[in-house]
Amino acid sequence: TEKEAIYLATSQVNGCDYCLAAHTVFAGKAGLTQQEIRSARIGQLDAYALLAQQITESRGQLTSEQIASARAAGINDAKIIEVVAHVASQTLTNYLNNVALTDIDFPAIDA
Secondary structure, three states, rough: HHHHHHHHHHHHHHHHHHHHHHHHHHHHHOOOHHHHHHHHHHOOOOOHHHHHHHHHHHOOOOHHHHHHHHHHOOOOOHHHHHHHHHHHHHHHHHHHHHOOOOOEEEEEEEE
């Protein structure tokens, strides 16, 4: 669920409708409710979604306060690096699907 929250928050910031649709389905299969999925998309589900949103919006230029907040929420340095890796990977996927105008072959997403 942590990874799906990261993917949803990142895809929302990057405006990738294909990835939002896909990860809405995957997040549901991982156990997130529709409300939790909506919360993840706007960075409000948990500290992981918020951190992913902040990394994506700032292109990795986090403030010391944002890093301290993530650590205070229990995200250690190893996990911060993991979140950065997931955001980077998802951003690549978002950009590829946005450029390719990939047809959405997942059920309609509920924003």
